[in-house]
Amino acid sequence: MGMSTAAMRYLLAIYELSHEGGPVRSVDIARELGVSPASVVHMLGVLSGEGLVSKRHYGRVQLTDRGIWSANQLYTKCTLLETFLLEELCVEPETAQRDAVACLCALSEESVEQIVCRVLETPVILRASGE
Missing domain, CATH: 1.10.60 (Diphtheria Toxin Repressor; domain 2)
Incomplete structure (x- = not known):
C-alpha cells in the first residue's frame, strides 16, 4: 500500500470511529490515538493530500470513497x-x-x-x- 505507519494508524482509527465512513471529530481522533490535536491536523493534511479524507476547516473529517x-x-x-x-x-x-x-x-x-x-x-x- 506504500503508506507510512502513522498514516495507517490514523486511517484505521478514523475508520473505526466513523463506523466505516461517517463523519468524525478531530478531537476524537486525537483521544483515540493518544496524540495532540496538532498531530491530527498534520496527518489529516497528509491523508487529504492522498485523497483518503476530506475535512472542512473546523469541521468533521470524513473518509473519501478511496479512503473507505x-x-x-x-x-x-x-x-x-x-x-x-x-x-x-x-x-x-x-x-x-x-x-x-x-x-x-x-x-x-x-x-x-x-x-x-x-x-x-x-x-x-x-x-x-x-x-
Missing part, C-alpha cells in the same frame, strides 16, 4: 492478524488487538499476506521475484 476502500483493506487484514494472534498463539484479546495493528504496520506485505492466507486456510501462491 483503503481503510477497509487495512481493517480486514488487521482483524485477520488479530484472529491469528488469538487462535494460533493464544494471546489475550486486548493484547492481540493492539499487537495486530503493530504487526500490520511493521511486517512486510508478504508476511501479512502469508498470515492472512493461513488464517483463511487458503493456499498461498508464491510469486516469482520481480513481480
Whole structure:
C-alpha cells in the first residue's frame, strides 16, 4: 500500500470511529490515538493530500470513497492478524488487538499476506521475484 505507519494508524482509527465512513471529530481522533490535536491536523493534511479524507476547516473529517476502500483493506487484514494472534498463539484479546495493528504496520506485505492466507486456510501462491 506504500503508506507510512502513522498514516495507517490514523486511517484505521478514523475508520473505526466513523463506523466505516461517517463523519468524525478531530478531537476524537486525537483521544483515540493518544496524540495532540496538532498531530491530527498534520496527518489529516497528509491523508487529504492522498485523497483518503476530506475535512472542512473546523469541521468533521470524513473518509473519501478511496479512503473507505483503503481503510477497509487495512481493517480486514488487521482483524485477520488479530484472529491469528488469538487462535494460533493464544494471546489475550486486548493484547492481540493492539499487537495486530503493530504487526500490520511493521511486517512486510508478504508476511501479512502469508498470515492472512493461513488464517483463511487458503493456499498461498508464491510469486516469482520481480513481480
